[in-house]
Amino acid sequence: MSEQSSKQNTNHLNPTAASTSDTATDQEFLNQLRHSIDAVDTEIHTLINDRAKLAQQVATVKKEHVAKIGVAAEQNPIFYRPEREAQVLKAVMERNTGPIADEKMARLFREIMSVCLDLEAPQRIAFLGPVGTFTHAAALKHFGKAANTVPMTTITDVFREVEAGTAMYGVVPVENSSEGVVNHTLDGFLSSTLKIIGEVELPIHQNFLVAEHTKVDSLSRIYSHQQSLAQCRHWLDVNFPNVERVAVSSNGEAARRLKNEWHSAAIAGDVAAAEYDLHKLYSNIEDNPSNTTRFLIVGHEAIAPSGQDKTSIVVSAHDKAGALIEILKPLSYHGVSMTSIETRPERPNKWAYVFFIDMNGHIQDVNVSAAIDDIRPLVKDVRVLGSYPKAVL
Numbered sequence: 001m002s003e004q005s006s007k008q009n010t011n012h013l014n015p016t017a018a019s020t021s022d023t024a025t026d027q028e029f030l031n032q033l034r035h036s037i038d039a040v041d042t043e044i045h046t047l048i049n050d051r052a053k054l055a056q057q058v059a060t061v062k063k064e065h066v067a068k069i070g071v072a073a074e075q076n077p078i079f080y081r082p083e084r085e086a087q088v089l090k091a092v093m094e095r096n097t098g099p100i101a102d103e104k105m106a107r108l109f110r111e112i113m114s115v116c117l118d119l120e121a122p123q124r125i126a127f128l129g130p131v132g133t134f135t136h137a138a139a140l141k142h143f144g145k146a147a148n149t150v151p152m153t154t155i156t157d158v159f160r161e162v163e164a165g166t167a168m169y170g171v172v173p174v175e176n177s178s179e180g181v182v183n184h185t186l187d188g189f190l191s192s193t194l195k196i197i198g199e200v201e202l203p204i205h206q207n208f209l210v211a212e213h214t215k216v217d218s219l220s221r222i223y224s225h226q227q228s229l230a231q232c233r234h235w236l237d238v239n240f241p242n243v244e245r246v247a248v249s250s251n252g253e254a255a256r257r258l259k260n261e262w263h264s265a266a267i268a269g270d271v272a273a274a275e276y277d278l279h280k281l282y283s284n285i286e287d288n289p290s291n292t293t294r295f296l297i298v299g300h301e302a303i304a305p306s307g308q309d310k311t312s313i314v315v316s317a318h319d320k321a322g323a324l325i326e327i328l329k330p331l332s333y334h335g336v337s338m339t340s341i342e343t344r345p346e347r348p349n350k351w352a353y354v355f356f357i358d359m360n361g362h363i364q365d366v367n368v369s370a371a372i373d374d375i376r377p378l379v380k381d382v383r384v385l386g387s388y389p390k391a392v393l
């Protein structure tokens with residue numbers, strides 16, 4: 001097909017209409033399809049930049065608004081709006097007609113928004129490191145790849161970095177479907193004023209990783225975090241029963257070690273494979289494929305309702321029999337459904353406990369705020385840790 005006739009075919013979505021002439025060769029048809037792809041790409045390209053320009057205008061409005069209300073209110077405009085991002089991603093999934101799957105389409109938009117937010121104001125995000133851990137994967141899943149994600153050594157460091165304002169937001173693991181809660185994270189909220197501003201759910205898929213130089217036929221060690229080794233125990237027993245398993249501080253560290261070792265493999269997730277340029281010899285080797293970890297995003301701001309939200313509170317109860325039942329009654333009275341409850345010791349008091357309670361709804365919902373108000377007189381203290389959009393992806 002000539003250049004001219006391909007330009008005349010303005011229907012990019014139905015190139016076959018002009019391509020099935022009896023004389024057209026496969027190569028000509030391929031060329032025509034690629035012309036059509038180029039035309040669509042040009043449109044997408046323009047539209048993405050149009051979207052980015054709109055985001056820049058949003059940023060200007062946010063800056064002007066802060067300037068108008070003066071320094072008595074927020075000092076800096078808040079560019080990241082998790083409730084709006086959740087709404088955008090939900091709308092993408094709802095209007096999607098395929099052939100691209102809803103979640104994959106939402107991931108594309110996730111990255112476009114990430115770049116738009118970066119254009120408004122680059123975001124520094126602290127996460128529990130090192131690089132290549134599942135928390136790193138959760139940070140990238142939630143904020144997109146344009147965010148500047150910075151590894152921290154401990155969960156306490158993540159809280160500190162955000163409290164100090166050195167990072168705008170932090171990402172910490174809170175719960176794994178087979179291992180239970182991460183106590184360090186819950187305890188972090190007892191000594192911090194940070195809020196929960198979002199959540200991420202990440203299916204935990206493990207890979208058997210090797211480097212280019214690895215002698216696969218003579219492996220002597222398999223590195224991974226102790227939890228990941230446990231999650232792949234059966235698979236390892238069947239496939240590598242005689243190779244030593246060495247527990248290290250994180251999956252990222254396991255992957256990093258392969259750089260200097262010829263007879264070692266590592267078990268870690270996709271982000272570690274990409275970060276350390278490793279080859280996935282086997283994928284999804286976990287014994288339980290539905291294993292999922294939930295992560296929290298911490299920050300300073302209260303988040304507006306998205307339409308599908310959760311609220312987390314921490315309650316310091318009186319040390320008496322039946323205290324928990326009393327606390328739960330207002331939730332049921334106001335029709336608020338609790339999604340989880342965890343108990344932690346209230347240090348330094350011996351035998352005193354705090355309850356971390358998650359519920360459906362936003363603190364601005366009448367039933368949620370009424371339930372929390374009714375809990376207040378029954379306990380020593382209630383703190384709302386945050387209302388935030390439910391994980392979309």
Ligand SMILES: O=C(O)C(=O)C[C@]1(C(=O)O)C=C[C@@H](O)C=C1
Nearest residue numbers: 055058080081084085113116117
């Ligand atoms: O709507 C906004 O407030 C924006 O800043 C725009 C936008 C987007 O790209 O859609 C970008 C960043 C925010 O986190 C939310 C949404």
